[in-house]
Amino acid sequence: MESALTGDDLGELEARQDPRLLRALDIVAPGTALREGIDNIVHSRTGGLILIGDPEDVSFLFSGGLSIEVDYTPALLYQVAKMDGAIVLNEQATKIVAANVQLMPDPTILSTETGTRHRTAERVSKQTDALVVAISERRDVVSLYLGGMKYILQDIPAVLAKANQGLATLDKYRARLDAVSSRLTRLEFEGGVVLYDVLSVVQRAELVTRMAVEVERYIVELGTEGRLIEMQLEETMVGVAADKAALIRDYSVEDTEESLAATLSQVARLPHQDLLDFGRLAELLGYDRKVSTLDFPVSPRGYRVLGRIPRLPKLVVQRIIHEFGGLDEVLAAGDEDLEAVEGVGSTRAKDIREGVRRLQETDPVDRYLQS
Numbered sequence: 001m002e003s004a005l006t007g008d009d010l011g012e013l014e015a016r017q018d019p020r021l022l023r024a025l026d027i028v029a030p031g032t033a034l035r036e037g038i039d040n041i042v043h044s045r046t047g048g049l050i051l052i053g054d055p056e057d058v059s060f061l062f063s064g065g066l067s068i069e070v071d072y073t074p075a076l077l078y079q080v081a082k083m084d085g086a087i088v089l090n091e092q093a094t095k096i097v098a099a100n101v102q103l104m105p106d107p108t109i110l111s112t113e114t115g116t117r118h119r120t121a122e123r124v125s126k127q128t129d130a131l132v133v134a135i136s137e138r139r140d141v142v143s144l145y146l147g148g149m150k151y152i153l154q155d156i157p158a159v160l161a162k163a164n165q166g167l168a169t170l171d172k173y174r175a176r177l178d179a180v181s182s183r184l185t186r187l188e189f190e191g192g193v194v195l196y197d198v199l200s201v202v203q204r205a206e207l208v209t210r211m212a213v214e215v216e217r218y219i220v221e222l223g224t225e226g227r228l229i230e231m232q233l234e235e236t237m238v239g240v241a242a243d244k245a246a247l248i249r250d251y252s253v254e255d256t257e258e259s260l261a262a263t264l265s266q267v268a269r270l271p272h273q274d275l276l277d278f279g280r281l282a283e284l285l286g287y288d289r290k291v292s293t294l295d296f297p298v299s300p301r302g303y304r305v306l307g308r309i310p311r312l313p314k315l316v317v318q319r320i321i322h323e324f325g326g327l328d329e330v331l332a333a334g335d336e337d338l339e340a341v342e343g344v345g346s347t348r349a350k351d352i353r354e355g356v357r358r359l360q361e362t363d364p365v366d367r368y369l370q371s
Helices: 007-015 019-027 033-044 055-061 074-080 116-127 156-190 195-237 240-251 257-269 278-284 303-307 314-324 327-332 335-339 345-361 364-370
Strands: 048-052 066-071 086-089 095-103 131-135 142-146 149-153
Touching: 019 142, 019 149, 019 195, 033 048, 033 074, 033 131, 048 095, 048 116, 055 095, 055 116, 074 095, 116 131, 116 142, 156 195, 156 240, 156 303, 156 345, 195 240, 195 257, 195 278, 240 257, 240 303, 257 278, 303 314, 303 327, 303 345, 314 327, 335 345
Parallel strands: 048 086
Antiparallel strands: 048 131, 066 095, 086 095, 131 142, 142 149
């Protein structure tokens, strides 16, 4: 098995994350200089309010304070936090711009917080694009405010526990995905696929992806402490995104890059309840919502099976499918017919035959575990 996520797998996980939240978590993750400074403030029980953003964009909120413009260090952050006002850092959190600043957000902005420090942090986050970190003086709680959203940082052991629990669930989801995928591959070679078999794999692949997104967020929050979890996630997610895309292109009514992108996006946005509704999934693939998925026969175009053959470029796969129309026709084609396709030739025709034979003989679950 590959030891890292492919571009498709990594791209899908990143695309589903809130980039602003991920960046905020990355800035304050364990192992960073800012997190060290925050931890020092927590341990001293002095509390604090830290604004991280472009000083020019947020300066209209400032009242008083000291303009210091010095390089950031955890020790200096701890020292200036002893003053009552807020601390202002630049966007990269590499410089302390000002200290002991009174922040004056619009008081008419609705806030659900009760404490003065946290109420100010929430209002500033709603009024600007800045990240605001509120450190509770008595409860040892660190809260991030971004765009009006509140995210409470948890201790490393708590996040690790959640990440490990997520990985355990992800492993179970992946095992089930491999089982239904194995069954679908066998049925494709036997010519007995019904729409239910296809939708089962689509559903399971999406559930795996959603759980991986959860684990990915924990990894970002763990910072340097999350490397082992990250390696396990990479191992578990190899091939999922590419297989799902090939599967959808195999069975969608319309076979174009545009329709593939649209379908993938629609599946990703489905509420969890709709993901369990095979009628809704069938509709996204272009079928009638009322179709009986249990006995509606379908045939693959061959993207998924041909995509698993080593050293077979995507462009060649597309040419083969364009030439023959479907997997059944590819399997029935002779060597001369395959060789006649542009980009195939005798060597690749032999590789295709050998690759298909191996796929027919090898259980996909075993192949995943042994690769």
